[in-house]
Amino acid sequence: MTADTRHPPGLRTLFFTEMWERWSFYGMRALLVPFMIAAGSGLGFEAKEAAAIYGLYLAIVYASALPGGWIGDRLLGAKRAVWWGGVIISLGHLMLGFHGRTIFLAGLLVIAIASGLLKSNMSALVGQLYPEGGQRRDAGFTIFYFGINVGAFFAPLVSGWLRDSASWGWKWAFASATAGMFLGLIQFQLSHKRLEGVGERIVHAGQNVRRDWMIFSFALVLVAAFAVLCAVGAITLDAVWLAHAISVAILVAAGLYYAWLLFFAGLDGDERARIWLTLVFFFTSALFFAGFEQSGSSFNVFADQHTNRAMFGSVVPAEWFQAINPLFVMMFAPVLAWLWQALDRRGFGLSLTGKMGWAMLLLAAGFLMAVWMARHSLSVGKVSPLWLVGVYFLLTMGELCLSPVGLSAFTKLSPARYTAQMMGIWFLGTSLGDVLSGLIAGHVSGDAMQDMPAIFMKVVWISAITGGVLLLFAKPIQKLARGVE
DSSP, X not given: OOTTTOOOTHHHHHHHHHHHHHHHHHHHHHHHHHHHHOSSSSOOOOHHHHHHHHHHXXXXXXXXXXHXXXXXXXXXXXXXXXXXXXXXXXHHHHHHTTOOHHHHHHHHHHHHHHHHHHHHHHHHHHHHTOTTOHHHHHHHHHHHHHHHHHHHHHHHHHHHHHHHOTTTOHHHHHHHHHHHHHHHHXXXXXXXXXXXXSSOOOOOTTOOHHHHHHHXXXXXXXXXXXXXXXXXXXXXXXXXXHHHHHHHHHHHHHHHHHHHHHHHSOOOHHHHHHHHHHHHHHHHHHHHHHHHGGGGTHHHHHHHHSBOOEETTEEOOGGGGGGHHHHHHHXXXXXXXXXXXXXXXXXXXXXXXXXHHHHHHHHHHHHHHHHHHHHHHHHHSSBOTHHHHHHHHHHHHHHHHHHHHHHHHHHHXXXXXXXXXXXXXXXXXXXXXXXXXXXXXXXXXXXXXXXXXXXXXXXXXXXXXXXXXXXXXXXXHHGGGTTOO
């Protein structure tokens, strides 16, 4: 293997750390909505409220990536931020084990906030392993994305089997997710020397470290006080209303941050042009994940209540359908990693904008199949699992065109001094999509299932139009990259 194609050894450390962290995330994600709506053994939420909580949880996970990136950039360095993020996530998982409504929701909040600290800085670390940029970095991010999905594949199989077992149940299913984060921390600590010289804190010119620590401490106190007031009943929140409010708050926060970057951060002309390109990708990501995250909410409920799960002489757990997406990622991520480089060598490489255009068209195709699936279920009852397999295949192909490419794009297009924060912006776009996904799921789950075909058809049209525009104007949009491959 030649020197310019070999991947750095630090990629192995990040690969396995992220694999175990994703085990904890996806093992719990597969259980979350079914547990919240389960009467008796679960929390007994209505489907609309559970879907909104699910969307809010994911939204906070990704929205907190922006302050998490700020902490990594200015206070801890990316490497220490990853470690402490993992420690706090582990504590949040332990809180879930109590299964009371208040402490369960508090545990979700702890996991969500700490996940933002880990996510943005983990991606920044991967980017720093490839200072030269280019297609090798794209391939590195795709390999990293493969590691995510190794954990995502096995976790729901284990947690679903434990949940479905009469001998184990919900508590052991959640415990299996908790174990993943602990193993990730052990692996990171044992192999962190491979990251020597990467992810260290860099003091910014003119930075007032004491002031930054005061800002962080004040924000931490506010979050803690809010959580305590909710826990004692002093503040009562409606999940659906809160989801609408947070979607507006995310848009305002992103708008203010972009305004500051473009007009007050002292960027040169090329840097500002690239920032405009990331804004296009921000909104594309939001639209994509508003549809894609139906996988863990409305599609998860559909697998449980409207899919014939009798296979191999038994009824398989509904959570096992959550393993389909990561299985397809593992199968096709290496293929696409090779394809991007092969097309580039032959002069037919797709631009970043073109790849995202195809992602939106694939999302539209997946939801068109979901429309047919829902209509079939409403007319004849429980449907073949092949419907969901087809939907997940198309959505996964779209995900592979968007997620690893978007991660790589933001590390390449961002000014070096704002890389971790811009990774937070990328995840903030995902956050906006996630909270919207919860609102959509609330309108098509439970008693509202009859509205699924009409609402999903709207997703088809929005996705198809967005993808078509991106492909039609890919060349002029890509010119904003200003010298970045």
